[in-house]
Structure formats: structure tokens, C-alpha cells
Amino acid sequence: xxxxxxxxxxxxxxxxxxxxxxxxxxxxxxxxxxxxxxxxxxxxxxxxxxxxxxxxxxxxxxxxxxxxxxxxxxxxxxxxxxxxxxxxxxxxxxxxxxxxxxxxxxxxxxxxxxxxxxxxxxxxxxxxxxxxxxxxxxxxxxxxxxxxxxxxxxxxxxxxxxxxxxxxxxxxxxxxxxxxxxxxxxxxxxxxxxxxxxxxxxxxxxxxxxxxxxxxxxxxxxxxxxxxxxxxxxxxxxxxxxxxxxxxxxxxxxxxxxxxxxxxxxxxxxxxxxxxxxxxxxxxxxxxxxxxxxxxxxxxxxxxxxxxxxxxxxxxxxxxxxxxxxxxxxxxxxxxxxxxxxxxxxxxxxxxxxxxxxxxxxxxxxxxxxxxxxxxxxxxxxxxxxxxxxxxxxxxxxxxxxxxxxxxxxxxxxxx
Amino acid sequence: xxxxxxxxxxxxxxxxxxxxxxxxxxxxxxxxxxxxxxxxxxxxxxxxxxxxxxxxxxxxxxxxxxxxxxxxxxxxxxxxxxxxxxxxxxxxxxxxxxxxxxxxxxxxxxxxxxxxxxxxxxxxxxxxxxxxxxxxxxxxxxxxxxxxxxxxxxxxxxxxxxxxxxxxxxxxxxxxxxxxxxxxxxxxxxxxxxxxxxxxxxxxxxxxxxxxxxxxxxxxxxxxxxxxxxxxxxxxxxxxxxxxxxxxxxxxxxxxxxxxxxxxxxxxxxxxxxxxxxxxxxxxxxxxxxxx
Amino acid sequence: xxxxxxxxxxxxxxxxxxxxxxxxxxxxxxxxxxxxxxxxxxxxxxxxxxxxxxxxxxxxxxxxxxxxxxxxxxxxxxxxxxxxxxxxxxxxxxxxxxxxxxxxxxxxxxxxxxxxxxxxxxxxxxxxxxxxxxxxxxxxxxxxxxxxxxxxxxxxxxxxxxxxxxx
Numbered sequence: 001x002x003x004x005x006x007x008x009x010x011x012x013x014x015x016x017x018x019x020x021x022x023x024x025x026x027x028x029x030x031x032x033x034x035x036x037x038x039x040x041x042x043x044x045x046x047x048x049x050x051x052x053x054x055x056x057x058x059x060x061x062x063x064x065x066x067x068x069x070x071x072x073x074x075x076x077x078x079x080x081x082x083x084x085x086x087x088x089x090x091x092x093x094x095x096x097x098x099x100x101x102x103x104x105x106x107x108x109x110x111x112x113x114x115x116x117x118x119x120x121x122x123x124x125x126x127x128x129x130x131x132x133x134x135x136x137x138x139x140x141x142x143x144x145x146x147x148x149x150x151x152x153x154x155x156x157x158x159x160x161x162x163x164x165x166x167x168x169x170x171x172x173x174x175x176x177x178x179x180x181x182x183x184x185x186x187x188x189x190x191x192x193x194x195x196x197x198x199x200x201x202x203x204x205x206x207x208x209x210x211x212x213x214x215x216x217x218x219x220x221x222x223x224x225x226x227x228x229x230x231x232x233x234x235x236x237x238x239x240x241x242x243x244x245x246x247x248x249x250x251x252x253x254x255x256x257x258x259x260x261x262x263x264x265x266x267x268x269x270x271x272x273x274x275x276x277x278x279x280x281x282x283x284x285x286x287x288x289x290x291x292x293x294x295x296x297x298x299x300x301x302x303x304x305x306x307x308x309x310x311x312x313x314x315x316x317x318x319x320x321x322x323x324x325x326x327x328x329x330x331x332x333x334x335x336x337x338x339x340x341x342x343x344x345x346x347x348x349x350x351x352x353x354x355x356x357x358x359x360x361x362x363x364x365x366x367x368x369x370x371x372x373x374x375x376x377x378x379x380x381x382x383x384x385x386x387x388x389x390x391x392x393x394x395x396x397x398x399x400x401x402x403x404x405x406x407x408x409x410x411x412x413x414x415x416x
Numbered sequence: 417x418x419x420x421x422x423x424x425x426x427x428x429x430x431x432x433x434x435x436x437x438x439x440x441x442x443x444x445x446x447x448x449x450x451x452x453x454x455x456x457x458x459x460x461x462x463x464x465x466x467x468x469x470x471x472x473x474x475x476x477x478x479x480x481x482x483x484x485x486x487x488x489x490x491x492x493x494x495x496x497x498x499x500x501x502x503x504x505x506x507x508x509x510x511x512x513x514x515x516x517x518x519x520x521x522x523x524x525x526x527x528x529x530x531x532x533x534x535x536x537x538x539x540x541x542x543x544x545x546x547x548x549x550x551x552x553x554x555x556x557x558x559x560x561x562x563x564x565x566x567x568x569x570x571x572x573x574x575x576x577x578x579x580x581x582x583x584x585x586x587x588x589x590x591x592x593x594x595x596x597x598x599x600x601x602x603x604x605x606x607x608x609x610x611x612x613x614x615x616x617x618x619x620x621x622x623x624x625x626x627x628x629x630x631x632x633x634x635x636x637x638x639x640x641x642x643x644x645x646x647x648x649x650x651x652x653x654x655x656x657x658x659x660x661x662x663x664x665x666x667x668x669x670x671x672x673x674x675x676x677x678x679x680x681x682x683x684x685x686x687x688x689x690x691x692x693x694x695x696x697x698x699x700x701x702x703x704x705x706x707x708x
Numbered sequence: 709x710x711x712x713x714x715x716x717x718x719x720x721x722x723x724x725x726x727x728x729x730x731x732x733x734x735x736x737x738x739x740x741x742x743x744x745x746x747x748x749x750x751x752x753x754x755x756x757x758x759x760x761x762x763x764x765x766x767x768x769x770x771x772x773x774x775x776x777x778x779x780x781x782x783x784x785x786x787x788x789x790x791x792x793x794x795x796x797x798x799x800x801x802x803x804x805x806x807x808x809x810x811x812x813x814x815x816x817x818x819x820x821x822x823x824x825x826x827x828x829x830x831x832x833x834x835x836x837x838x839x840x841x842x843x844x845x846x847x848x849x850x851x852x853x854x855x856x857x858x859x860x861x862x863x864x865x866x867x868x869x870x871x872x873x874x875x
Contacts, residue, residue: 035707038418038419038422039419039422039423040422074598077599077623077624077627078599078623081674082599082673082674088674088677088678089678089681092678103430107426241706241707242706242707242708244707247707251703252703252704252707255696255699255700255703255704256700256704258696258699258700259693259696259697259699259700261696262689262692262693262694262695262696262697263693265689265692265693266686266689266690266693269682269685269686269689270682270686272682272685273678273679273681273682273685273686274679274682277438278434278437278438282627282628282629282630283628284628285624285625285627285628286620286624286628295445296445301433301437304437366429370429370432370433370436373433373436373437374433374436374437374440374441377436377437377441378441378444378445379444379445
């Protein structure tokens with residue numbers, strides 16, 4: 001071991017032992033981000049902040065929450081909401097945060113698709129991001145069960161029932177997941193474990209992977225331009241801050257993020273205090289009752305599009321029942337975004353509106369997803385069922401057509 | 417400028433989605449119903465324009481009502497304890513001290529004339545069902561006599577007060593014989609097993625109904641349950657507008673007791689966040705002025 | 709040379725032992741997730757049908773699910789392969805969960821049918837889907853007849869005959 005000389009300052013003392021000066025450079029002051037970006041590039045930091053909010057509010061909820069079918073409902077709606085000082089605030093932040101985090105995830109995700117930030121070396125960023133989406137979905141679903149209201153129960157019932165459609169093992173799998181023949185105490189406690197421990201651990205791991213994956217291919221920029229980061233960084237360090245195409249993560253990039261964050265928080269706290277109904281469904285203030293189905297069952301808004309793909313197929317086609325078709329389509333819908341980097345056959349990294357064919361695909365997809373989301377909530381009766389079928393089919397068709405559209409586009413622009 | 421365009425596109429997409437899944441979907445799933453009618457104009461058996469005679473009303477009440485009903489405000493005590501009363505009648509008969517104040521005059525008169533039609537429970541107490549409502553119809557009385565009783569009940573009723581205690585009293589008189597309110601420590605005065613037999617199902621605990629149903633729904637539902645839930649065993653209770661508002665206020669005071677704290681704290685947090693955002697913007701401008 | 713192959717063998721053996729341990733742990737974890745024995749054995753419910761009223765739906769709970777027991781009136785026709793004859797009367801015995809998404813349909817006594825409030829599915833008195841999204845008739849729980857007592861969760865000859873007829 002090398003000889004340690006006596007440290008002159010606290011910073012030096014830590015630097016000798018932990019290399020904090022170099023660490024700060026690598027992580028903050030010499031971590032380079034493109035300068036040509038807009039506020040959509042702040043979504044990552046927004047998500048980190050929201051995740052922190054969820055963890056902190058979750059810790060305080062955990063102090064009074066009781067994962068037991070007889071106590072869960074009152075521990076949330078009486079103890080936490082009415083007795084614990086600011087318990088209601090933590091619950092509102094947790095519930096609204098869980099809903100809004102998906103809004104930001106979707107914006108983040110479609111920003112990535114719009115600017116083509118998933119190809120030419122950025123595949124792992126995309127995949128780790130999609131992994132986070134799946135983990136957040138599992139986290140949202142398991143957490144929604146915990147207040148043990150009517151919607152908690154019936155959403156859990158309907159979603160676990162979906163696994164029953166898997167051939168051969170389906171029925172047993174459902175019982176295995178629930179730990180009982182029906183959604184019961186065993187189900188609640190195991191989903192509690194998933195929600196507060198296992199999935200958060202996996203999320204933290206996936207966040208680290210996601211951030212790490214950004215290091216080698218670097219963050220994309222608004223024009224999809226590729227340039228030499230080292231060269232631009234040298235330019236910046238040499239004092240040509242205005243001429244360099246990059247800025248350091250701290251303080252330049254983060255100063256912009258904090259500005260976006262400030263106004264986003266204004267919106268977020270407005271929802272938390274004054275407009276939380278969309279995230280805390282009224283029906284969930286009725287205690288779970290396994291023998292009384294609510295008139296309308298729907299998942300939280302962020303699952304509606306895939307839920308609509310599931311139930312969009314409601315009649316038999318070619319000897320396969322509507323239920324099985326829906327299940328297959330649902331499986332595809334949840335996996336297909338992972339394959340974006342390979343389904344997009346055009347090497348072009350440009351904003352969608354500068355791509356001759358892809359732009360149509362992108363905006364069609366946006367419209368289709370909104371239609372799926374809205375009809376995923378409406379009762380699937382009469383014409384609604386057919387709109388659901390058409391938009392589900394459109395969703396699958398768009399993905400099936402993507403390789404051909406982008407191939408044709410590559411040909412048209414001549415590989416540029 | 418370009419960033420504002422991007423923001424506008426996102427706000428539009430989010431706004432359309434929000435409109436579809438919230439206001440629009442709610443409108444589809446919960447269509448508007450006829451507005452609450454606090455005059456109970458469908459009830460026309462008694463001419464309520466007649467002026468009641470309080471003295472005669474008192475005589476009639478003492479002859480006809482207090483065998484079953486207490487009127488504690490004027491010293492007629494309960495005939496028997498709640499559990500025994502519930503066992504005899506199926507449900508505890510109401511104390512009439514506040515009847516003249518919480519019930520609409522037209523409703524009360526018509527209720528005395530024929531309780532089942534006033535409550536809109538003809539579907540429950542059918543001749544075939546073999547069930548009969550515990551209180552008989554007083555349709556043999558003249559309209560004048562009924563109005564005398566109403567006048568008497570109104571004369572002994574307390575005048576309206578505000579505040580949670582008075583809201584609680586109204587709630588107990590109007591709802592508390594069948595419904596519990598666990599978060600206020602209130603249990604239905606009719607024992608739960610008895611009321612379950614009487615109603616066919618246990619009437620729900622109302623602790624969180626202000627949240628699960630919402631004020632808007634409750635406002636129509638309490639006024640006439642059959643409009644929103646055809647066939648329900650819950651009677652139309654005939655509360656007047658003021659009493660119904662007190663009941664809903666009480667449900668909010670119990671079910672959402674942090675509302676005032678939430679709303680006042682909300683303002684402060686919004687102001688704080690606005691200051692945060694403005695300073696963040698100024699700081700960002702300063703930092704970026706070096707690189708642009 | 710000897711050393712190389714021996715190290716290769718030891719390495720493989722170590723890997724194999726580690727893999728066995730890993731798989732064994734996974735099996736143990738899978739079993740920890742299994743329903744408890746008490747849950748599995750609490751799967752039987754008995755119903756005495758002698759006291760039931762015709763055209764009035766009786767709902768009993770079996771394994772957390774509502775089971776419909778409906779006694780037919782004289783003018784309700786039995787359905788082959790679905791109606792059960794107990795004594796002199798026909799009954800429907802079925803799981804009261806809509807085969808679409810598991811809501812509980814309500815019985816409409818005046819029309820002798822079931823209507824699911826969730827997505828509008830309708831079933832006949834014998835539980836056959838006649839309208840809407842449900843993909844198949846209401847499921848029939850395994851049952852056994854013991855005089856006028858119905859045992860849910862056990863497979864009696866009547867149930868087996870029904871299943872055989874369906875297949």
C-alpha cells in the first residue's frame with residue numbers, strides 16, 4: 001500500500017481514500033452532454049426525481065401500512081389518510097407520482113423513438129429503458145393492489161386471470177401466482193413483498209444499467225448528428241465554450257433540467273393537492289369484496305392501451321378463440337417495443353419529421369395509441385368493441401409494416 | 417420558440433388523452449340523471465296547502481305515534497331498547513324530535529298517509545312478498561289531521577344549527593338507524609344482523625362514501641335512490657335540501673377530514689414551487705449565457 | 709497437459725455442483741410460492757338443496773368463487789349435459805363468474821337468464837352464453853351428489869358423465 005501523506009483538507013482526506021475528485025469529474029463536471037437539445041432531454045432527470053419521491057413517500061407509508069386483507073384498507077384510508085400527520089400527503093404524492101411517472105416515461109420513450117435514439121450503438125440504452133418500463137409496470141400493478149379497495153381487488157383478479165390463458169399450465173399458474181384459488185391474503189402479502197422490496201431492487205439495478213449504457217454511445221442530440229465527443233470536450237475545456245458542441249453534465253446540463261423540473265413540479269403539486277382523482281379511483285375507496293364485481297373494471301390509465309389490445313379481439317378468427325387471440329396480441333404488444341432497434345431498418349438517425357416515411361408511421365402510432373387508451377377505458381359494447389378491434393389490428397399492423405417502411409425509406413434516401 | 421411548439425404538441429396529446437379517459441369516459445359510464453327534487457312533487461295524496469293546528473296535532477301524535485316512536489325533545493322516551501325495538505319491528509323506529517326539521521313537509525305528510533309509496537319501495541313490499549312495512553298507512557286520516565301532525569312535529573323540532581356536532585345529529589337521525597360510520601365510531605342503532613335481515617343485505621358503512629361516490633352522486637342518490645340504483649332496498653328518506661346538505665357535509669368531515677389542511681398547504685407548496693422554478697430559470701439563463 | 713485437463717475437469721465439476729445448488733434453490737423458492745396445504749384442503753363445500761326455492765338463485769362460496777345453484781320451475785326446460793337432476797327437480801350448478809373477465813352475472817328471475825353487468829354478456833338459465841363477449845358457457849365446478857346434498861370440489865359420476873359428454 002502506498003504511503004499516505006497527511007491530508008491538508010477534508011476534501012483531500014476523502015480524495016486519498018475514495019478518489020472523490022476524479023469521481024466527480026467522471027460523473028459530473030466532465031461527463032459530456034450534447035448542447036443541441038431541447039427540454040425533452042430533461043425527462044431522465046425528471047424520472048430520477050419522481051422515483052426518489054416515490055421511494056421516500058413509500059418509506060413513510062410503509063411505517064403504518066398493514067399487508068393483511070382485514071387491515072389493509074383501514075390502515076390506508078383511516079390511519080394513513082386521517083391520523084398520521086401528513087400521511088395523506090405521502091399517499092397523495094405516492095399515488096399521483098406513480099401515475100405521473102408513467103406520463104413522463106411515455107414522453108421519454110416516444111422522444112427516443114421520435115429522434116431515433118435507439119440505433120447505431122444506442123441499442124442497450126433502449127433495451128435497458130424498456131426493461132425499466134416493464135419493471136415500473138410490475139411495480140405499479142403490485143402497488144395498486146395494496147390499498148385493498150374494490151379496484152385493487154378486481155384489477156388484480158382480472159390481470160392474474162390473464163395468465164390462465166397460457167396453454168397447459170395456465171390454470172395452475174394462476175393459482176401459483178395468487179397462492180390461493182382466488183385473490184386472497186396470500187396474494188396481498190406476496191405482492192406487498194414484490195412492491196416494496198424485490199421490484200424496487202431490480203429497478204435500481206436497471207437504472208444503473210441504463211445510466212451506464214449512456215456512457216459509450218453518448219446521449220443523442222436534436223439533429224441526430226454524430227461527432228467526436230472527446231474532441232468537442234477538449235474544445236470546451238480549452239475555453240471555447242460557445243464553439244464546443246458539448247456541455248458538462250454539471251452545472252450546465254443540470255441547470256436546464258432544474259428549470260424544467262421546477263415548472264414540472266408546479267404541475268405535479270397541482271395534481272397532488274387539487275386534482276388527484278385520476279390517480280386515486282373513486283371505486284377503490286370501497287373495500288375489496290370478492291363477491292361483488294364493480295360495474296366497470298379498468299386498469300390504471302397507463303395500462304389501458306395494452307388492455308385494449310387484449311380485449312380488442314373478441315371473436316373467433318380462423319378457429320382461434322377471441323380470448324387466445326387477445327392474449328397473443330397482448331403478449332406481442334408488451335414485447336414489441338423492445339425490438340424497435342431491429343424493426344427500424346433505416347440507418348437514418350434524424351428527428352421523425354425529417355424522415356420521409358417514418359414520420360407517417362410515428363404519428364399514426366401516436367394516434368392509434370391514444371385511441372387504444374381512450375377505448376380501453378370505455379365499456380366495450382356495440383361500436384366501441386369494433387373501434388377497439390380496428391385500433392388493436394392497426395397497432396399490430398403498424399409494427400408488422402415498420403421494417404418494410406423503413407427499408408423503403410433507406411432506399412429512398414440512399415443510406416444517408 | 418421551437419420548444420414552445422414541442423410543448424404545445426405534448427400538451428395537446430396529453431390533453432386529448434386525458435379528456436378521453438376522464439371526463440368523457442365518466443360521462444359515458446355515469447350518464448346524467450334527473451336533478452334532485454326536494455319538493456317531492458310526485459307525492460300528491462295530501463293537500464299540503466292546509467294550515468295545520470299544532471294543538472290538535474299534539475293530541476293526534478300522542479294517540480297514534482308514541483306507542484312506537486319516541487320524541488325525546490318533549491319527554492316521550494323510547495318504548496324499549498334499540499335491540500328489542502329492532503327485533504320487534506325489523507328496524508329501530510325513528511325518534512321524532514327532529515322529524516319536523518329534517519324531512520320535507522310534503523314528504524312527511526305523504527309518508528304518514530302511505531309510507532311505502534313515499535319511500536318508493538313498492539317493489540319491495542309487494543303483496544306476493546309477504547313483507548309489510550312496520551308502520552301502517554294513516555290514509556284513513558283526513559288531510560287536515562295529517563297536516564296537524566306535521567305542524568306539531570315542526571313545532572317541536574329544533575332549529576337549524578351549523579357545525580360538525582349538528583351535522584352529526586342530522587346524520588344520526590337521517591341515516592344512523594341502518595348505516596354505520598366506522599371512521600366516526602358510529603354503529604347503526606339497529607343491530608347489524610337485524611338490519612341485514614330487514615334490508616336483504618347489510619347497508620354499507622358510509623365512512624368513505626364521500627370519496628367512493630362523491631358529493632355529486634350522493635346529492636342525487638340520497639334524494640331518490642331509485643333513480644341511480646333501480647330496485648335498491650334503500651328507501652327514499654325525504655330529507656329536505658338543508659338536511660341533505662348537512663348529511664353530506666358530515667360525510668365529508670368524517671371521510672375527508674384533512675381537506676382543509678390539504679387545500680391550504682397546497683397553496684403554499686405551489687407558491688414555493690413557483691419561486692423554485694423562477695430561480696431555476698434565472699440560474700439556467702446565467703449558466704447557459706456562457707455556452708451559447 | 710495433464711494439469712490442463714485436470715483443471716478443466718475440476719472446473720466443470722465445480723460448475724456442475726454450483727448449478728445443482730442453484731436449481732435446487734430455485735425449486736425450493738418455487739415451492740415457497742405454492743398455495744399452502746391448508747388452502748388446498750379447504751376446497752370442499754356442501755350444499756343442501758332440499759330447502760331451495762324454485763327460480764330463486766342460491767349463491768354459495770366455493771374456493772372463494774361464487775357457485776350458482778338454481779332450482780328450475782316446472783316450465784323451465786332442462787338442458788342436456790348441463791342441468792342436474794336431484795330428486796324430482798332439475799338444477800343448474802355452475803361457477804358464477806362470467807367466462808369473459810370473471811365478473812359475477814346477476815340472475816333475472818322474470819326472464820330466467822343471467823346478465824353480466826361488466827361487459828353485457830348474457831347466459832341462459834343453464835349457463836350457456838347467448839350474447840356478448842363471453843367465449844363459453846359458465847364453468848361447472850366438480851361436484852358429487854350425496855342424496856339431496858351437493859358436495860363441491862369432489863368429482864361424482866354425474867359430473868364425470870357431464871365432462872365426458874362435453875369432450
